[in-house]
Amino acid sequence: MQRIQESMVRVVGLRKTFGRRTVLHDVNFEFSAGKIVGLVGPNGAGKTTIMKALLGLLATDAGNIRILSQPVSVTTHTVVTQQVGALIERPAIYPFLSGWQHLQLITNSVAQMKWVVQVFQMEHYIYRPAKRYSLGMKQKLGIAMALVNRPRLVILDEPMNGLDPQSVKRLRHLIVQLAREGTTFLISSHILSELEKIIDTVILIDQGQVLLQRTMAQFQESARQSLMIRTMENARALRVLLQADYPVIQRGSDLIVSKPVALTPLLHILLDAHIQILKVNQYQEDLETVLLRLLAERKA
Structure with missing residues (x-):
């Protein structure tokens, strides 16, 4: 059957063990470009493991991952570094570098750096050493680093952690705006009330298994x-x-x-x-x- 929309991410039969513990069991899901997808489930369900596998940061025991039809693994993930932005667990911050210098590590485009600094209203502290940043400042910098290259796919793990309500609202609006322009988002968050406002699709995972994948319209029908x-x-x-x-x-x-x-x-x-x-x-x-x-x- 011909696909109506371009498949951004396709995961088939993914399995991962740590020692004797199996953390992912035959994980399968797929979503199209331009969607905002919520990956939700209890603590320890396997969400972060899936995200790391999508970035080629974690070797898996079985299955395959494709982003934009290209294979992703620890040995073949060029597409990830070029077209995917991510914030996993917590921002990778160097304490003695300024926020501006962190952005320079990712892109040479001054225009893009100015854009993301303005979007997150970081002008008054972007040139300070990151060791002087609050938790919320570091979180905004981490998200800015994920977005500064305007990647086609953005993977965000608990992006709202440490953000004040105004910053959360601003982030929501930015995600929706970028999705309308074609950026795809995979977001894991425990703040489901905020996630519900922006996502198109929900993937529910528990104990390393995908229990269901539904659109928000389908969820509303079953509520x-x-x-x-x-x-x-x-x-x-x-x-x-x-x-x-x-x-x-x-x-x-x-x-x-x-x-x-x-x-x-x-x-x-x-x-x-x-x-x-x-x-x-x-x-x-x-x-x-x-x-x-x-x-x-x-x-x-």
């Missing part, structure tokens, strides 16, 4: 929906709704209707029973809730 209702007479409202065959329970001071239902007929039933309604909220599971539920269901 459970419910109604939260508060009335002046919750006990009576509960009886009325149960008699009308609604899937409803009481939780604290609210009534929870656990399945998607038409709102207007439900409200009419309560009003016809002369029950005063104080509040109605519609709730849909967010990405974090869906992923935690899927992991719990798997382990049950």
Whole structure:
């Protein structure tokens, strides 16, 4: 079948062991150019190991990796050094070099360096020795080093660590803008509420295995929906709704209707029973809730 979009990354049958411990089990996934992909899972799931393998920094025991249709391994990863930018675990910072000198290690383009310094608002400290940088300053420098060459693929491991809310927002907007211009992102982050705002696709990994790969649209379709209702007479409202065959329970001071239902007929039933309604909220599971539920269901 002909591919509609260019495949940026393709991983097939990836396996990795450390001693007797297998950390990756037959890992398979693929995504196209220009996508923002979230690689998520519990601590120790294998996310950083996958990212290091994609960069050709880690030898694997089986499987193959291709970026832009070219093979990647510890012995053949020229494409990675030329067209991929990355921040893995923590920035590689030399304490006595300035931020500007760090950028010079990566590119000769002054225009590109000025662009990334301006984007991350680093003008007032970029010429200071990095040993005087705060955690957030070092993190922004690490991300800037990953982006300064405008690579086709950017791999970011926990990029929001140490960033203040304003810097997180600025980074989100930059990632979305660059993706629209064709840059592909693979991002691992525990801050799922932030990741959810920008990613196109989720890859969920647990215990070294890919449990699923879905678009955000597919996740939203599978997210459970419910109604939260508060009335002046919750006990009576509960009886009325149960008699009308609604899937409803009481939780604290609210009534929870656990399945998607038409709102207007439900409200009419309560009003016809002369029950005063104080509040109605519609709730849909967010990405974090869906992923935690899927992991719990798997382990049950």
